[in-house]
Amino acid sequence: MRAGRLPLALGLLIVGFATLVAVFGPFFAPHDPFAQDLAHRYVPPAWLPGGSPAHWLGTDGLGRDYLSRLILGARISMLIGVSTVVLSGIIGTTLGVLGGYFGGPVDAVVMFVVSCRLAIPLILVALTVVFMVGSSLAVVVLTIGLLLWERFAVVSRAVTRQVCALDYIAAAWAAGCSRPRVILGEVLPNIAHHLVVIATIDMAIAILLEAALSFLGLGVPPPLPSWGLMIAEAKDYMFFKPWVIEVPGVALLVLVLGINLLGDGLRDLLGARTDR
Amino acid sequence: MSALLEIEDLHIGFGALQAVRGIDVAVARRETHCLVGESGCGKSVSALSVMRLLPPRTRWSAKAISFDGQDIARLNERQMTRLRGDRIGMIFQEPMTSLNPAYTIGSQMTEVLRRHRGASRAEAARRAVAMLDRVGVTAPEMRLGQFPHQLSGGLRQRVMIATALLCEPELLIADEPTTALDVTVQAQILRLLASIQREMGLAVLLITHDLGIVARVADRVSVMYAGKIVEQASAASLFAAPRHPYTRGLLASIPVPGKVRKGERLGSIPGIVPRIEQGFQGCAFRDRCDHAAPECAGAVPEQRAGEGHRYSCRLPPGWIEA
Amino acid sequence: MLRFVLRSLLLAVLVCLTVLIISFALSRLSGNLAINIAGPDASPEAIATIEHELGLDRPLPVQFMEWASRAAHGDLGSSYMYHATVASLIASHLPVTLRLGAIAIAIAIAIAVPLGILAALNEGTWIDVGVGMVALAGQAVPSFWLGLVLILWFGVDLHWLPIAGLATWRGYVLPSFVLSFVAIPVMLRLTRGGMIDAMRADYVRTARAKGLSRASIVLKHAFRNAAMPVVAVSAVQLGFILGGSVVTEVVFNVRGVGYLAWESIGKGDFPVVQAVVLLFAIIFVLLTLFADLMGALLDPRLRG
Numbered sequence: 001m002r003a004g005r006l007p008l009a010l011g012l013l014i015v016g017f018a019t020l021v022a023v024f025g026p027f028f029a030p031h032d033p034f035a036q037d038l039a040h041r042y043v044p045p046a047w048l049p050g051g052s053p054a055h056w057l058g059t060d061g062l063g064r065d066y067l068s069r070l071i072l073g074a075r076i077s078m079l080i081g082v083s084t085v086v087l088s089g090i091i092g093t094t095l096g097v098l099g100g101y102f103g104g105p106v107d108a109v110v111m112f113v114v115s116c117r118l119a120i121p122l123i124l125v126a127l128t129v130v131f132m133v134g135s136s137l138a139v140v141v142l143t144i145g146l147l148l149w150e151r152f153a154v155v156s157r158a159v160t161r162q163v164c165a166l167d168y169i170a171a172a173w174a175a176g177c178s179r180p181r182v183i184l185g186e187v188l189p190n191i192a193h194h195l196v197v198i199a200t201i202d203m204a205i206a207i208l209l210e211a212a213l214s215f216l217g218l219g220v221p222p223p224l225p226s227w228g229l230m231i232a233e234a235k236d237y238m239f240f241k242p243w244v245i246e247v248p249g250v251a252l253l254v255l256v257l258g259i260n261l262l263g264d265g266l267r268d269l270l271g272a273r274t275d276r
Numbered sequence: 277m278s279a280l281l282e283i284e285d286l287h288i289g290f291g292a293l294q295a296v297r298g299i300d301v302a303v304a305r306r307e308t309h310c311l312v313g314e315s316g317c318g319k320s321v322s323a324l325s326v327m328r329l330l331p332p333r334t335r336w337s338a339k340a341i342s343f344d345g346q347d348i349a350r351l352n353e354r355q356m357t358r359l360r361g362d363r364i365g366m367i368f369q370e371p372m373t374s375l376n377p378a379y380t381i382g383s384q385m386t387e388v389l390r391r392h393r394g395a396s397r398a399e400a401a402r403r404a405v406a407m408l409d410r411v412g413v414t415a416p417e418m419r420l421g422q423f424p425h426q427l428s429g430g431l432r433q434r435v436m437i438a439t440a441l442l443c444e445p446e447l448l449i450a451d452e453p454t455t456a457l458d459v460t461v462q463a464q465i466l467r468l469l470a471s472i473q474r475e476m477g478l479a480v481l482l483i484t485h486d487l488g489i490v491a492r493v494a495d496r497v498s499v500m501y502a503g504k505i506v507e508q509a510s511a512a513s514l515f516a517a518p519r520h521p522y523t524r525g526l527l528a529s530i531p532v533p534g535k536v537r538k539g540e541r542l543g544s545i546p547g548i549v550p551r552i553e554q555g556f557q558g559c560a561f562r563d564r565c566d567h568a569a570p571e572c573a574g575a576v577p578e579q580r581a582g583e584g585h586r587y588s589c590r591l592p593p594g595w596i597e598a
Numbered sequence: 599m600l601r602f603v604l605r606s607l608l609l610a611v612l613v614c615l616t617v618l619i620i621s622f623a624l625s626r627l628s629g630n631l632a633i634n635i636a637g638p639d640a641s642p643e644a645i646a647t648i649e650h651e652l653g654l655d656r657p658l659p660v661q662f663m664e665w666a667s668r669a670a671h672g673d674l675g676s677s678y679m680y681h682a683t684v685a686s687l688i689a690s691h692l693p694v695t696l697r698l699g700a701i702a703i704a705i706a707i708a709i710a711v712p713l714g715i716l717a718a719l720n721e722g723t724w725i726d727v728g729v730g731m732v733a734l735a736g737q738a739v740p741s742f743w744l745g746l747v748l749i750l751w752f753g754v755d756l757h758w759l760p761i762a763g764l765a766t767w768r769g770y771v772l773p774s775f776v777l778s779f780v781a782i783p784v785m786l787r788l789t790r791g792g793m794i795d796a797m798r799a800d801y802v803r804t805a806r807a808k809g810l811s812r813a814s815i816v817l818k819h820a821f822r823n824a825a826m827p828v829v830a831v832s833a834v835q836l837g838f839i840l841g842g843s844v845v846t847e848v849v850f851n852v853r854g855v856g857y858l859a860w861e862s863i864g865k866g867d868f869p870v871v872q873a874v875v876l877l878f879a880i881i882f883v884l885l886t887l888f889a890d891l892m893g894a895l896l897d898p899r900l901r902g
Contacts, residue, residue: 007731115609116616118886121841121878124856127863128624128871208740212845215742216860231743242750249743256738264734329806360809368807373800377899378822387818388808423898439808 008265014258021071022078029068030056034223037063042241057247061233066244069225070251076226077255080141080210081203087145088206089199092152097187099153100160110157117150123212130218140219144206151198159191193270200263204256211252227252278345280305280479281326281447285339288321288330288503294552295321296336297503301481303447303496308473308480310490310511313500316549319483322500323449326481327366328356344446362392365440369452371432375424381435382420388442407438411468430461437468444476451483466493487530491515496584499523502552502560509585517596519579519587521565524596559588567591606890610883617879618669622662624875625868665872675869677862684873687858692877695843695854701770702777703836710782711828714789715821721794729786737783741842745776745849773850780842781835788831792824799823826896830889837882 026033043059044051045066051058057066099110129143164187172186211228213219220226222233227248234244279302288296296318303309311319324330326341326348341349348359360366368374376384385407386400395403401420408416411434424432433453440448450469454462470493473480484490490497494511499520507520518524525545547564558573559565565572571590580586581593668675676683710733717729752772796802797820805819844856851857855874862870 006727007734112609112612112616115613115886116620119613119617119879119882120620121875121882123842123844124859124863124871124875124878125621125624127844127860128875131863131866132624204738208738211740212742215740216845216848218863228740228742231740231746235746238746238750239754245743245746245750249740249747252740252743253735253738256740257735260734260738261731264730327807329803357806357809357811360807362809366807368800368804370800374804376801376805376819376823377897378826379819387810387814391808391810391814425899436804 005265007261008269011258011261011263011265014254015262018074018078018255018258022075025071026068026075029065029071030054031065031068033064033068033072033225035064039063042237042244044241045243045247048243058243060230060244061237064225066247069230070227070248073225073227073230073248073251074255076137076220076224077207077210077252080137080144080220081207081259083141084145084148084206084210085199085203087141088147088149088202089152089195091146092149093156093191093195095149096153096156096158097160097191100157101164101187103161107157110153114150114153117147120147122147123209126209126213127216127218130213135218135221137220137224140210140213144209148202148206148209151202152195155194155198156191159194160187163187163190193266197263197267197270200259200266204259204263207252207256207259279303279342280344281481282340282342283322283326283338284341286322286325286341287335287337288318288325289335289554290331290333292553294554294556295503296325297552297556299498299500299503299505301498301505301508303479303481305446305479306473306477307495308470308482308493309496309498310482310484310494311498311500312484312487312490314485314549316502316551317500318503319485319500320451323366323451323481323483326449327360327364328353329360329366358392361388361440361445362443363445364447364449365443365445366449366451367433367436367440367453369455371429371436371456374436375432377424379423380420381422381424381427385420385435385439385442388439392443403442404438407442408435411435411438411441411472412464413438429457430464433457433461433465434468437465437472441472441476445478447479447481448473449481449483452485453482454489455484455486462489469493487526499526502550504560504588506561506589507585507587509581509587513582513585517581519581519585519591519593519596520589521567521591522561523587525564559590567595602894603891606887610887613883614876614880618666618876619662621872621875621879622665625872626658626661669873669876675873677867677870680867684869687870688855688873688877691853691855691858694852695840695847695856698770698774698777698843698846698852698854699836699840701774702839703781703832705775705778706781706785706835707828707832709778710785711789711825714786715793715816717786717790718793718797718824719816726790729790733783733786736779739779741776741779742845742849744779745772745846748772748776749850769850769852773846773852776846776849777839777843780839781832784835785828785832789824789828792827793820796820796824826893829896830893833885833889833892834882837885840881841878 037059040055040059041061041063043055043063045058046053046056048058055065055067057070060066060069095110095113099107126143126147130139133139172181210219210226211231214226214228215232217232220229222229230248231245234241234248238245281301281303283299283301286296286299286301287294299318299322301309301311301322311322313319321330321334325336325338326343328348330336338349340347343359343364348356351359375381382401382404385404386395386397389395389400389403390397393400404420405416408419413419413431413434419427419431419435424435427435437453448469453469454465457465466489469480472478480493482489482493490511497507497509497511497514498505499507499514499522501522507514507518507523514523515527518527522545529544545564550560550563552560557575559568559576562568562572569590576588577590578586578588579593665675677687680687713729713733717726720726749772793816797816799820801823802815802820805815810819842856843854844860846852847854847856848860855877859871859874862868862874
């Protein structure tokens, strides 16, 4: 196959698989992810000495089945990825399109807001908010979603400006279309493919950000098996049982890589490059 | 006297497209040979192929490209870089973008001399100033320290010419050197090129679409159409008695003040230049030609119309008198 | 040029002010600072006393004005938890973070730029795709996990580098390497894109027509033009690196400003948190300004 198409294919494969696992996986998990079994703590994966087929990927510090937790963790990651992107996408696109469409003082305000957002150290603020409000899945989603919109804003603004400079927008105005109609009917469809690409980028970032927050203890609360949290829980034992951090880490890596490959592949496919 | 540059059976293609389908061009010393045709006829890439400056993934082949008796088509890239800028110089159409915006004029000129002649910085600067002066650039010492964006289009083109001449090449290839310039500046540049050619004994291969320029400076002319040379002759012979219908059409479409009567339609050739794919047969001009016949879809004969005047058409040399 | 600088400065100040307000508001989110400090068993009187002492019983805008005016004089308040002023805490923790950041961006450039040039010169080939995928993989790695894995490999298995802390220069290697990962994909794409455009430019064709060496064409002519945005972007990336240094500092147990912030957040020590957020914002804004200036300076067309 052409060298250029491999990333897209690989990305689709990974993301597709992850989606399947996220949606259907927990129904097929071998054990209850929250069931503790203190008699069987730190059982190694089945292929290492001491492992058993009862727990393919072994167990964690509280005897919970690793594989089942991993599968549920996939659902958590995907859920967070999708919902934060939807939220930030709506916010960022609205800002960007308004700024790009109206120009002038509206645009200046939008640019200023984006600049302020960029200047804020994202993870510190997220940590603070979660600490203040209390950690839960919903809080994490809201925090990240309300903060991660800058890419959407910048790109949708840039593309809106390009699109508005084109003749058929002028034609739409001349034909008497109202502003909202022009925006919804002409501008949005044309920035859609850019938005899809940004969505994949931001989804990857959101997942990694949530993992970092959970790792630091201020993300998804235990006992929910966020992959970041699983790594944190395993940290104290990693010198003795490395697989406990290796497995969720590789899972994160592969998922995010898949999303990035998909995004890159889509960018090439849809011709949505703005950097060249 | 054998030719300085001789291109034999050059073919160039991009993907499925055949841009040049077997052309032969010879440029003698001290001679100006114009390669003329519409956009897309393949004249620019033909010129680029001499210096092997074609874009990557271009298919090209030639029986030989002889420069001073040596087949440079067989040289490797390192040998070609020694040739370029030294014995063969080239200037391009767009002076606005052909100079690097990040470096001074002086830097871009002296690097040629330091590369090919091993000149010191001071020596190279001296010769650059002298050459700038020769091409009519005012305040040459100051120009060395200026950046390209500080110069006008005409000045930039003069700088390009000066740079190409620094190593006293034997051949200068000029790809539409005046197309991007104002009409008045065009005339100046052409005059400059002519005087330099006389002085340095240069051979010049000039690519252009403008027959006016051809009339002014050419010794010999090759008319290109859709990747083939349809007529090749001395300038005098070509303008006096063009044989190929395309050449005649081109000449007829130039409005000459005094000769065109009011109300009379300007001559033009209906249709557009076709894009030729591999495996094309016959004369590419037949769809636009008033004299086309069924046999034009087959092999097109090469005919002679006097000393050094040949053309590719089924019509006999005497047809223009009929 | 001067107008441009002045406008940028004004915007920078406005952004900082806005972030100031945001970070101040942030720390008042839960509304129960005094309870946090006093502890869960404190009596209502004790809480009220603390509130009064810290000025928390006054209206919010007043609190803000007081804090802002004190901050303008360099007094960022005192930490609730440590017995030190916020300013001194930051001053003692900042150099480490800055050092790590500087090394990280240097590593990022050293890796990304040559790879970007390599990919550009081999555009479309498997080398190009390979480099691209390596960059994407680097982008996909969770930095905290990478840190842990590297500690395992280099610290434990190979004993080359220390597990934590900055006792020797070796201690800087792993954390700054992990920090650099964030910036590498961006810089790589930028270099690659810039080189591809530059190599296609007319002036490169002219350089080739002059018979210059390949090295001269690629490095002197093409790269000089491709590199212009790289300098600017690396300044901005440094800003992101610094802002995100929390995770890496925690993993490697490096006592920088990020670590300080994390500890402070965890303990509800809000004067510190406020100050750190503002600090990072100011650093980022300054770096952006620097980037804009660099961009203008490096391009001769914009200078005149």
